[in-house]
Amino acid sequence: MIELKNVHKRFGRKKVLDGISFTANKSEITCLVGVNGVGKTTILNAIMNLTPINKGDITIDGKKMHANLYNKVAFIPDVAIMLPSMTVHEAMDFMKDYYSTWNSKRAKEIVRFFRLNISDTISELSKGNQAKVNLLMGLALDVDYILMDEPFSGIDIFTREQITDVFSSRLVEDRGVLITTHEIMDIEHLIDKVVLLDNGKIYKEFNAEEMRETEGKSVVDVMREVYNG
Amino acid sequence: MKKSLSPLLKLTNFELSRLSKFLFTLMGLTVLANLVGYIYIPMKFMDKINKFTIESSATTEEVLNSLGTLSFYDVTMSLWIVAPIAIGVSGLLFYSIFIWYREWFGKNTFAYRLLMLPVSRMTLFFSKFIVIFIGIFTLISTQIVSLFIGYPIVSAIVDSTYFSSLGLIESMYMHPLFLILFPLEPNYFLILIVGATVLLVMFTLILMERSFASKGILFGIGYAMVALAIVLFPLFLSDIFNNNYLIYGSELVIIEVVLMIIVSISSLFTSRYLINNKITV
Structure with a gap:
């Protein structure tokens, strides 16, 4: 379980996270929802110890983030994070060299699934294909948790469909997924838990299915209520 | 590999x-x-x-x-x-x-x-x-x-x-x-120590900037100046006390080596703290 307890973060004078507490469980898809600048990416960066927090605690299965845990948690940011001069094949080799949890068989499967050409240089790929490479680097790791930051941003509709398919495939099966996205409609039916952020705080935390069954509202309906006032 | x-x-x-x-x-x-x-x-x-x-x-x-x-x-x-x-x-x-x-x-x-x-x-x-x-x-x-x-x-x-x-x-x-x-010369190791110290201080300065942005530049400059002052201080001791026989040349070398090692170790510890806890992507 990924657990955030009373997490505070400031950038200069601006308070970005103001006492955030929530959990993301294994075998569940948890979605962080909020308008731009609400702190979604900061939360993911903080979990991966890529941004220091000012106050609070973040633990993964009860432990604070440390080097070995990067073999257990994969982060797929919305920017390309491998060297642009690398080919997809070299990027895969790089991952294999450092991560004991790199699964070569699954990597090949994902390459086929996304129809990537491993001899292509990353810098020459389209934004959509770079996003696929990012997904490949994260999904081919035998990790317990996957963090994804805006996986659909700036992606064409066909690539988006392919990425959506990932969520219902066995590529994320049994793993805990924590995802931030604006394009919630694409994956709404797959989400287990929603954490709605507003002004650096958690506005609402709910189970998507329960919300549908008890109040007859979709995640988008709840978002409209919150953000449209 | x-x-x-x-x-x-x-x-x-x-x-x-x-x-x-x-x-x-x-x-x-x-x-x-x-x-x-x-x-x-x-x-x-x-x-x-x-x-x-x-x-x-x-x-x-x-x-x-x-x-x-x-x-x-x-x-x-x-x-x-x-x-x-x-x-x-x-x-x-x-x-x-x-x-x-x-x-x-x-x-x-x-x-x-x-x-x-x-x-x-x-x-x-x-x-x-x-x-x-x-x-x-x-x-x-x-x-x-x-x-x-x-x-x-x-x-x-x-x-x-x-x-x-x-x-x-x-x-x-x-x-x-x-x-x-x-x-x-046999004292070539001194040059290597100077080089290593300069590089470590420089890396620390960069990590300070990467951790605290513009404030980090100020911290870094302050840190580099303190490090420089520590290393240069013994060179001016004779002038300060107006006594040319205060420290012998060989003693000065030892003092300088010790001070540079201290600066290097403190740079290493500062860098370790910054890279583990404060660095931001």
Whole structure:
């Protein structure tokens, strides 16, 4: 379980996270929802110890983030994070060299699934294909948790469909997924838990299915209520 | 690469492959400029000798009196040798900064990947540190090899009558830059300690900037100034107390080494804290 307890973060004078507490469980898809600048990416960066927090605690299965845990948690940011001069094949080799949890068989499967050409240089790929490479680097790791930051941003509709398919495939099966996205409609039916952020705080935390069954509202309906006032 | 290799070796090898193009360029530049110097300077000198001999119908003795001899040392003091060294030093200084910042800027953000590697983040730090030193030693070796190639070239071009008997090793010992850069004296280790300390302080400064942005630059400058003051302070003790016999030369060396080690260790600990807890992508 990924657990955030009373997490505070400031950038200069601006308070970005103001006492955030929530959990993301294994075998569940948890979605962080909020308008731009609400702190979604900061939360993911903080979990991966890529941004220091000012106050609070973040633990993964009860432990604070440390080097070995990067073999257990994969982060797929919305920017390309491998060297642009690398080919997809070299990027895969790089991952294999450092991560004991790199699964070569699954990597090949994902390459086929996304129809990537491993001899292509990353810098020459389209934004959509770079996003696929990012997904490949994260999904081919035998990790317990996957963090994804805006996986659909700036992606064409066909690539988006392919990425959506990932969520219902066995590529994320049994793993805990924590995802931030604006394009919630694409994956709404797959989400287990929603954490709605507003002004650096958690506005609402709910189970998507329960919300549908008890109040007859979709995640988008709840978002409209919150953000449209 | 084999999985059995330690992460430090793997990362150092990786960093080295990223440095290689730049390093080969600097090595090529050094060799090329040196070769031009080894050929151009003696040829120009011999031209002057021949011209003077023909125009003045001078004897060898008169030529020697007027134009003197050319030594290998004279060649090494020329810009063809000194400029590539200056370019190499500034190139590696630039690379010491670039080696960090390239991970954050540009189209891709490789800092994400490096900081999320399942290895101690100090491994990353040390791999960058080691690679800069490999670069330094590679350029120094290139320069030494080049001098050994250059000496026979110069002596072949210059007529033995006009070639000073000053040998290659003597020329090296006379050269102010080679005395600092080459391991000619037993106290060469002092130069290495100075180099390592400067690099560690510089890396700390960069990590402060990467951790605290503009505030970090101020912290970094403050840190570098304090480090400099600590290391330079003993050099001014005699002046402060107006007593030239306060510290002997050998004692001063020991004090300086100890102070530089203290600054280096504190830089290492500060860097470790920053890279583990404060750095931001």
